[in-house]
Amino acid sequence: MLRLSLARRRSLLPWLFVGPGLLWLALFFIIPLANQANVSLQTGNPDTGYAFTWAFSTYTDAISEYQEQFLRSLGYAATATVLCLIIAFPLAYFTAYRAGRFRNLMLLLIILPFFMSYVLRTVAWQLILSDNGWVLARLRDVGLVSDTGRLLATRTAVIAGITYNFLPFMALPLYVSLEKIDRRLIEAAKDLYASPITAFRKVTLPLALPGIFAGSLLTFIPACGDFVNAALLGTSRQFMIGNVIQSKFITILDYPTAAALSFILMSFILIGIFIYARLLGARNLTQAAL
Amino acid sequence: MKPEERPIQNILDELVHGDPVSRRHMLGRVGAAGVTLAGLPAFLSACGGVEGTSTTSSTAAQAAAAAVDHPKVPIGDWTFTNWPLYIDKKVLKSFNKEFGGKVKYVEEINDNFEFFGKVRQQLSSGRPIDRDIVVLTDYMAARWLRDGYVEAIDKKNVPNMSNLVDNLQTINYDPNRDFTLPWQSGAIGLGYDISKTGREITSVKDLFDPKFKGRVSMLAEPYDSANTVLLGDGVDASKATLDQILGAIDKIDEANQAGQFRRFTGNDYTTDLTKGNVWIALAYSGDLIQLQSDNPDLRFAYPEEGAMLFTDNMMIPKDAAHPYAAETMMNYVYDPEVQAKITEFVNYIPPVIGVQELLEKSDPELAKNELIFPPEEVRKKLFAYPQLSSGDERKMQEAMAKVTGA
Numbered sequence: 001m002l003r004l005s006l007a008r009r010r011s012l013l014p015w016l017f018v019g020p021g022l023l024w025l026a027l028f029f030i031i032p033l034a035n036q037a038n039v040s041l042q043t044g045n046p047d048t049g050y051a052f053t054w055a056f057s058t059y060t061d062a063i064s065e066y067q068e069q070f071l072r073s074l075g076y077a078a079t080a081t082v083l084c085l086i087i088a089f090p091l092a093y094f095t096a097y098r099a100g101r102f103r104n105l106m107l108l109l110i111i112l113p114f115f116m117s118y119v120l121r122t123v124a125w126q127l128i129l130s131d132n133g134w135v136l137a138r139l140r141d142v143g144l145v146s147d148t149g150r151l152l153a154t155r156t157a158v159i160a161g162i163t164y165n166f167l168p169f170m171a172l173p174l175y176v177s178l179e180k181i182d183r184r185l186i187e188a189a190k191d192l193y194a195s196p197i198t199a200f201r202k203v204t205l206p207l208a209l210p211g212i213f214a215g216s217l218l219t220f221i222p223a224c225g226d227f228v229n230a231a232l233l234g235t236s237r238q239f240m241i242g243n244v245i246q247s248k249f250i251t252i253l254d255y256p257t258a259a260a261l262s263f264i265l266m267s268f269i270l271i272g273i274f275i276y277a278r279l280l281g282a283r284n285l286t287q288a289a290l
Numbered sequence: 291m292k293p294e295e296r297p298i299q300n301i302l303d304e305l306v307h308g309d310p311v312s313r314r315h316m317l318g319r320v321g322a323a324g325v326t327l328a329g330l331p332a333f334l335s336a337c338g339g340v341e342g343t344s345t346t347s348s349t350a351a352q353a354a355a356a357a358v359d360h361p362k363v364p365i366g367d368w369t370f371t372n373w374p375l376y377i378d379k380k381v382l383k384s385f386n387k388e389f390g391g392k393v394k395y396v397e398e399i400n401d402n403f404e405f406f407g408k409v410r411q412q413l414s415s416g417r418p419i420d421r422d423i424v425v426l427t428d429y430m431a432a433r434w435l436r437d438g439y440v441e442a443i444d445k446k447n448v449p450n451m452s453n454l455v456d457n458l459q460t461i462n463y464d465p466n467r468d469f470t471l472p473w474q475s476g477a478i479g480l481g482y483d484i485s486k487t488g489r490e491i492t493s494v495k496d497l498f499d500p501k502f503k504g505r506v507s508m509l510a511e512p513y514d515s516a517n518t519v520l521l522g523d524g525v526d527a528s529k530a531t532l533d534q535i536l537g538a539i540d541k542i543d544e545a546n547q548a549g550q551f552r553r554f555t556g557n558d559y560t561t562d563l564t565k566g567n568v569w570i571a572l573a574y575s576g577d578l579i580q581l582q583s584d585n586p587d588l589r590f591a592y593p594e595e596g597a598m599l600f601t602d603n604m605m606i607p608k609d610a611a612h613p614y615a616a617e618t619m620m621n622y623v624y625d626p627e628v629q630a631k632i633t634e635f636v637n638y639i640p641p642v643i644g645v646q647e648l649l650e651k652s653d654p655e656l657a658k659n660e661l662i663f664p665p666e667e668v669r670k671k672l673f674a675y676p677q678l679s680s681g682d683e684r685k686m687q688e689a690m691a692k693v694t695g696a
Contacts, residue, residue, distance in 0.1 A: 153504075
């Protein structure tokens with residue numbers, strides 16, 4: 001072994017710790033990403049092969065041709081995220097504060113659906129929402145759905161499917177941030193004559209923001225790229241950008257367009273997250289997280 | 291690869307640009323089997339003008355096919371790749387028992403193009419794909435032949451090939467069956483639930499009937515759906531041009547915009563049909579026989595205008611490690627007794643003669659089924675897929691992808 005000065009060794013030590021992580025990132029993130037960036041700038045066709053030509057027009061063509069699916073993806077994902085938040089917040093709140101000895105059971109119930117394959121869970125909803133199913137019959141009885149109306153193969157079904165499938169991603173981070181809150185802060189607020197609502201608004205909610213932020217990201221990002229729900233619960237009129245990318249990659253073998261679409265989606269998501277972080281107040285978030 | 295490196299591509303391109311003999315024509319001649327047995331020279335002349343180059347390269351392909359020699363070796367461990375639920379697994383067991391070795395049977399093909407995408411890179415860079423038999427539909431089989439991805443079959447090892455039904459003895463992309471051997475055939479027609487539609491469905495036009503708005507499912511594969519629509523409009527789909535096909539896709543698009551179609555499907559239309567979500571589906575004949583046993587209200591009709599006939603073909607991928615095992619299996623399933631077992635299980639149209647006679651004894655009900663053994667007047671109206679060049683095929687796929695929203 002080389003004898004290194006103490007200072008030198010000190011400066012190398014952090015790299016030793018970061019090393020495996022960096023290697024992992026390089027192997028499984030940067031290299032594939034660079035490879036796909038290269039593919040997205042190629043032209044050609046599946047028979048003669050593709051060659052790198054700096055074809056930036058693929059990007060503009062892809063946006064103009066598939067803007068409908070892009071907007072739909074962002075819209076569906078945003079709607080599902082908001083719905084997840086509305087459903088998951090009371091769930092997480094109850095689990096953190098009121099569940100008592102049932103807390104672990106509640107947590108288990110939240111993650112239980114993950115024990116089953118994602119596709120199977122979605123297929124199950126095909127049966128639940130089917131035209132001759134119990135759910136639709138009851139909705140018809142109540143008059144929420146017309147006699148000729150349907151649930152399956154509609155926008156409602158797709159958004160509901162996404163909401164259902166991503167709910168745990170919202171509920172778990174929310175639970176963690178709520179559970180971490182020092183109860184004495186809430187008691188203090190009440191001691192200072194804050195009503196329960198004010199205490200919630202001024203203490204609990206701000207302290208839960210990191211959980212809301214993390215949950216929203218974990219829901220929104222995969223939901224944007226999802227294609228399973230649209231494929232199984234929707235029609236071609238509900239297809240999202242993930243369906244386009246899948247068919248371009250797998251059926252049509254148009255790799256450049258598929259890669260370009262993926263990068264466009266990624267940049268949309270990054271911009272969206274940036275705006276979202278600004279809205280919630282990034283400083284607030286990092287501070288609260290500490 | 292450069293074109294001169296793939297002689298098969300050249301002949302097939304010639305065939306594509308020539309005027310392919312239609313399947314209907316061939317089917318019409320089932321009685322006069324001699325005509326369809328005529329082989330390559332007659333076939334090429336039927337295509338109209340054959341240029342010198344193609345004759346030389348076709349002889350090259352013929353030479354390659356003639357030169358093929360897969361000596362008898364122990365079967366060993368080998369791989370057979372097929373579609374799901376496309377064989378009675380007992381057949382595999384008895385094959386292992388009779389010939390030794392062990393077949394690894396993988397049900398990994400759910401979609402021709404998806405499977406092709408999976409193995410394409412290896413094939414195009416000349417690496418073996420570690421599968422000894424693959425089963426692909428006509429248009430994909432044609433593409434593999436065009437690109438030189440298929441090993442010739444050593445017919446000495448497949449004497450039972452003589453049991454191949456007359457109407458499949460020759461096909462536009464492989465006139466002598468030097469590289470492909472049919473696995474099963476089926477028709478694309480109208481699957482419907484009579485308790486919902488309230489009447490028999492007989493015509494392609496019924497798919498577009500506004501009375502069934504939102505209750506119809508269409509196949510996403512344009513080879514199946516667009517060509518069926520063309521048949522409905524009285525066009526001989528086996529000779530369809532790209533423009534005609536794009537026209538049919540437009541027609542599908544228009545109806546879809548109006549909400550006529552509930553979904554575009556692959557094999558998954560069966561769930562929608564059995565659950566009553568869809569009343570009429572563009573469907574594959576074999577599926578409906580299986581579904582009928584659960585729900586007698588489900589029916590299948592060959593459209594009166596005619597139906598597309600698909601054949602899935604066994605092929606040995608280029609540089610496969612166990613061609614002799616593959617050929618032994620091909621020979622085995624072409625034994626009518628074995629084929630009858632497969633037919634009883636999969637309910638598609640068997641490509642082997644003598645199956646109907648065997649089934650008349652063991653399962654007379656099945657032997658009478660018109661979906662498995664189409665009567666003569668139906669056979670006359672079964673059409674083969676049109677031959678498209680790779681570029682046209684891609685244009686068709688892209689146009690259809692826009693309609694199906696992906």
